[in-house]
Amino acid sequence: MFLLLLSYMGIVVGFFLLVLAIALGLYYLSELVEEHTEPTKRLLTRVIYGIMVMFVLLWLFDSFPFFLLLFLIFSYFVYLQNLAKFPYVQLTSPIFLASCVLVIMNHFLWFSHFQNPHVPLFQERLKNGYHAPHVPLFAEVVSFFGICVWLVPFALFVSLSSHDHLLPHHDDTSGSRQRNTGLAKVVVEAIRTRVYNLSRKLGYELDSSYGSLG
Template identity: 55%
Template structure:
């Protein structure tokens, strides 16, 4: 019985540590994107072209469905349009809204594809020359989703500008073209990535809750900057 309780405690501890690791990673990546916008834009652009090439190879050599593959390639072409003013992305722009919808649709269609493999009718399976269709393993499906479905949307999410929530003049500057397209910085101020803002907000909330219970987790609390 005690071993079972210990296992539950280990699961909770592991989940907490995993969550903190993901949050720390998001914060670090968001910092990296802010400071290295030009290399990040180049990396994401090349990654999109690479993933499009992977889709073509999967269609040619692994028999992936043509129309679904073509749909995913079109999806990545639309993702590419978000990089024109990287890392500043207008949340209300048609391209960004279409990208959000396509992320969900692309994920759903490929999930349906791998969840319901086509099995030939019994009369075909009785044929001596019949070869059973190859069903992808869990590691193959997970790798496909991680690289070809989630990687670029995740990169764009981390790079989202939170200037509408932080700098009141950011939207006007963006619309007037008062931004450096390479550095991703406003001529009047510096923006922050949305992922960084979200993680920072959650972190501050955890600090405040711990402070209410008499614990101080913020190492910079009370320090004069």
């Protein structure tokens, strides 16, 4: 009985550490993007076009559904529009909102596709020269989702900066200018600030540097 409770405790601790690692990774990537804006834009553009080519290859050599891939290519074309004013984006702009909707739609469409694979009719299986369709392995499905469905939206989330969160920055040589702050960085800082405020309400005083990053 106690071992079962211990296992639950281990799951909670492991999940917390995983979330913490992801948050720190997002923050670090946002810092890199802020320092290398132009190379990041070029890299994202090449990655988007490269994955589009990958969709064509999946259709030609693996018989992936044409219309699902066509919808995915359209989604990537919309993602590409976010780079027009890179790294800045309006959170209420139609392009950004459409990108968010398309990410969710693609996730569920492809999840449904892999969850319900096509089963040939019995008459078709009796034909000479019949070859059973390839059933994707778990590693293949995960790789497809990671590279073709999630990679670019995740990269955009880390790279783009909201106009609503531009921070004033003063430079002695060039006067007042604005510094971009990544969406991921804004989210991480907001969560850390809430945790810091909650800990104070509970009577536990965290180090003052905890509430502010960078």
